Amino acid sequence: MDDELKAIQDDLDNVLERLGKYLNRGQYGFLYPSPRRRTYEYKPTAPYSPAAWILDGPYTSPREDAARVIFQYACAHQRKKSIHYTNMAQAIFDVSCIRGKREQRTKELTEKHGEDLGHLLAAMDSMANHRLHPLETRHIQLLGFAADAYLRKEVEYFGQNFELQLNSKREVDRKASQRRLAVLTVFNKHRHDPGRYPIGEALFELAGEPFGMSASVVKRAYYAPGMQQELVRLGTKMDELETLHPSGAGNAGLNRGEEVTGE
Known part of the structure; x- marks a missing residue:
C-alpha cells in the first residue's frame, strides 16, 4: 500500500471512530446501541427451517452505524435529484x-407471521420502501439464505424455506404499475x-392512452384511497428538489415513480 492510500485509510478510520463515539452517546434513540443482539427461537421441526445462525440478530457497532x-x-450529495444535506445532523x-x-x-x-417468515418479509419490505439506504445485516443474511x-x-x-406463500393468480394485479405511471402523468x-x-x-384520458386505459380507470386510480395523500407528499418533495436544483427536477415525479408508494 502506498503512502497516500495509507494516509486516506488512517483518515477514514479516524472519522469512523469519532463519528461512532458521537452516535453511541445515546442521543439518537433509533440508532442501535452496541453491542446489540436478539436471539429468536429456532424451530428444527419446521418444514423449511432456516439455519440456526440466521435467527440470531446481528451485532451492530458504532463503526457500522457511522458507516451508514x-x-x-x-449518496445524497452525488444524486442530483436527492435532497442535498447541508449538515451531518440531517x-x-x-x-x-x-x-x-x-x-x-x-x-x-x-407478530403477524411468526419469527421466520416475519423477518424475511421485513427484509423485503426494507428493500421496497428504503431503496437508497443499506439493508441491515440481518436482512442481507435472510435474503441471501433464501436466494x-x-x-x-x-x-x-x-x-x-421461510414458508413464504405464492401470490394467488386471482390476486395478482399486473397493471398496477401502469396505473401508477398514468397517475404520475396526471400529476406531472x-x-x-x-x-x-x-x-x-x-x-x-390523455394519461391512460399510452397504457390502453380508459379515463375512468385512471380517474379511479387517481382518487384511490391514500393516493391523494401520497401525491401531496410527492409534491412536497418535488418542491424541495426544485428549490435545490431548479434546472434538473422538472420531471422528477415521473422519472421516480416509486416515490408514490412512499416510505
Whole structure:
C-alpha cells in the first residue's frame, strides 16, 4: 500500500471512530446501541427451517452505524435529484428514522407471521420502501439464505424455506404499475401546466392512452384511497428538489415513480 492510500485509510478510520463515539452517546434513540443482539427461537421441526445462525440478530457497532450515516450523507450529495444535506445532523436524523421504521415494521410482521417468515418479509419490505439506504445485516443474511436455497434448487420458489406463500393468480394485479405511471402523468402535467392540463376527464384520458386505459380507470386510480395523500407528499418533495436544483427536477415525479408508494 502506498503512502497516500495509507494516509486516506488512517483518515477514514479516524472519522469512523469519532463519528461512532458521537452516535453511541445515546442521543439518537433509533440508532442501535452496541453491542446489540436478539436471539429468536429456532424451530428444527419446521418444514423449511432456516439455519440456526440466521435467527440470531446481528451485532451492530458504532463503526457500522457511522458507516451508514456516511453512506446516507455521501449518496445524497452525488444524486442530483436527492435532497442535498447541508449538515451531518440531517443525515443522522434520516438514518435514525429509517431504522426506527424498520424496527417497527419488523415487530408488526413477526407478530403477524411468526419469527421466520416475519423477518424475511421485513427484509423485503426494507428493500421496497428504503431503496437508497443499506439493508441491515440481518436482512442481507435472510435474503441471501433464501436466494441460496433457490439457486441450489432446494426449494421451488424464492422464500419457500421461510414458508413464504405464492401470490394467488386471482390476486395478482399486473397493471398496477401502469396505473401508477398514468397517475404520475396526471400529476406531472397538471403540476407543471395546470392551465393547459386541468384535472378532469380529458387529462385522465390523455394519461391512460399510452397504457390502453380508459379515463375512468385512471380517474379511479387517481382518487384511490391514500393516493391523494401520497401525491401531496410527492409534491412536497418535488418542491424541495426544485428549490435545490431548479434546472434538473422538472420531471422528477415521473422519472421516480416509486416515490408514490412512499416510505
